[in-house]
Amino acid sequence: MLWKIALILIILWAIYSRWTRRRMIALTSKVLTMKSPALPFIGHSYIFLGTDEDRMNVFKRAGKEAIKNGGLISHWRGSQLFIVVADPVAAEFLLKTCLEKDAAIDFFKALLGNGSIFAPVPIWRPRRKMVAPTFSQKNLNSFIQEFSAQSQIMVKQLKSVAGNGVFSIWKYIAAYSMDSACKTSLGIDVDAQLQPEQPFLHSFDNCCRIDALRACQPWLHNDKMFKLLNPESYEQYTSSKKYMWNFMDKIISSKLEVLKKENIVYTSDEVPKASLRSFLEMLIESGGEGKLNALELREEMLVLVLAASDTSAAGAAYTTLMLAKHPDVQEKVYQELREVFGDSDRPVTAEDLPRLKYLDAVLRETLRLYPPVPVIVRHVHKDVTLPSGVTLVEGCGLLINFWAIHRNPKYWGEDAEQFRPERFIDTPLTHPAAFMPFSHGPRACIGYQYAMMSMKTALASLLRVYRVGEEGTTEGELRVKFDVMMKHVDNFQVALHLRTYYLVLFTILAPYKSLIPF
Known part of the structure; x- marks a missing residue:
């Protein structure tokens, strides 16, 4: 008897579910579903099982x-239909129209709360208005000195592995990015480059690794289910999150107290020449009735530090790999550096970066082929009709696929899969949204220029001293994995060799190590 009741309930639930999804089901006649079959209850979720590389x-x-299929395809995540977008025309329209993030990524809020990346629109709008002025070009230029100083530490740390064969350059670039992000965002030195076991960096890595595990497995999105099914990871995540929150809260509390005692208030055009003002200080000093409280400051600072460090590190690391695979391109970059810096070992300045046009093109071409954030999700909160005439219905999820948009031959030509930096010099973009490694529209990454300046400074400092060797690189496309940021499966293995000038300098000054500039 019980099994009959259970069967009836299942049938009724199936009928109700299909009825509530009838408009989404009708949409699949216009936007075809993926070739993999959708299974009852879970849809296509099963295809995301496996390793991080499998998910990517x-x-x-x-x-x-x-x-x-013309730039759109659909798949089912449980009972929700997701539209995969690989066409820049549709992507631009949707990124300007559908501003809400999908509930599929709500679990990220466990760490970041309502930080700007994941906040609902009513919270995001006023926060964006407060944060945006801190990213003025004048403020960003003031950070170059810090980028340069931290990149010099990176160059010095790399000396121990240069000439010793293949190694992973990731930890060196990641530590540089973390040091730069913490100094410019929080105004503190975490010394990740000199202290690899720094607890904040370790906690950050833990949270990223575990969030990547949950991202493509809907059954792990709910905290209670996550705790039940993966208690060890849950405990690690909770412990790491607690450490990061306490770390941030102490910094913010201390900074608030210092600024209150000193009663420091700057006008928008008044910047002390002798000191670097961090994003935290600028947000505190902005004042006004909409001033952020301590919790809101913590949320925004976590977003800034995590986004600034991991995005910049991934972009610079991928570029290093591509230069190793393409020695002819690397030589052009080096010749440009010689034109700007000559044989000097002076630090990179804000005035230098606009002159490094070919390096900029190399970086952009790398970000085109290997965007650190390969996909993002949005939510369709009301029916919306695309320029193509297809109407996406309320309740759908959107998966904007930057990886595919950047390789769409309709906009990039038949050589879309090839690494050719000149395409960013020779011809303008065929569509403004054809290249968007930092997203597009009102909710695009506010730190786009910050990340580009940090990466260019690090690469310029690195390539002036070292040649990236071809050893350890492989032919064809790089193997990548989905790890919140898209990462290299082989952990960015390269070989470094001292440039001839620095090799001679090192040999001559070896007895006087304190005189060696790196």
Whole structure:
């Protein structure tokens, strides 16, 4: 008898579910679903099982299928229909129209709360208005000195592995990015480059690793289910989150107290020449009735530090790999550096960066092929009709596939899969949204220029001293994995060799190590 009741309930639930999804089901006649079959209850969620590389391969495959189907394809995540977007025209329209983030990424709020990346629109709008002025070009230029100083430490740390064969350059670039992000965002030195076991860096890595595990597995999104199914990871995440929150709270409390005692208030055009003002100080000093409280400051600072460090590190690391794979391109970059810096070992300045046009093109071409954030999600909160005439219905999720958009041959030509930096010099973009490694529209990454300046400074400092060797690189496309930020499967393995000038300098000054500038 009980099994009959259970069967009836299941049938009734299936009928109700199909009825509530009828408009989404109708939409699949216009936006084809992925070739993989959708299973009852879970839809296509099962295709995301496996390793981080397997999950990234799913995003790549979905992107290719979308390109073949006019830029759109759909898949089911449980009972919700997601539209995969691989066309810049549709992506630009949707990123300007659908501003709400999808509930599929709500679990990120466990760490970041209502930080600007994940906040609902009513919270995001006023926060964006407060944070935006701190990213003025004048403020960003003031950070170059810090980027340069931290990149010099990185160059010095790399000396111990240069000439010793293949190694992972990731930890060196990641530590540089973390030091730069903490100094410019919080005004503190965490010394991640000199203290690899720094607790904040370790906690940060833990949270990123575990969030990547949860991202593509909907059954782990709910905290209670996550704790039940993966208690060890849950405990690690909770402990790491607690450390990061306490770390941030202490810094913010201390900074608030110092500024209150000193009664420091600057006008928007008044910047002390002798000191670097961090983003935290600028937000505290902004004042007004909309002033952020301590909790809101913590949320925004976590977003700034995490986004600034991991995004910049991934972009610079991928560029290093591409230069190793393409020695002819690396030589052009080096010749440009010689034109700007000559044989001097002076630090990189804000005035130098605009002159490094070819390095900029190399960096952009790398970000095109290997965007650190390969996909983002949004939510369709009301029916919206695309320029193509297709109407996406309320309740759908959107998966904007940057990986596919950046490789769409309709906008990048038949050589879209090839690494050719000159395309960013020779011809303008065929569509403004064809290249968007930092997203597009009102909710695009506010730190785009910050990240570009940090990466260019680090790469310029690195390539002036070292040649990136071809050893350890492989032919063809790099193997990548989905790890919140897209990472290299082989952990960015390269070989470094001292440039001839520095090799001679090192040999001559070896007895006088304190005189060696790196």
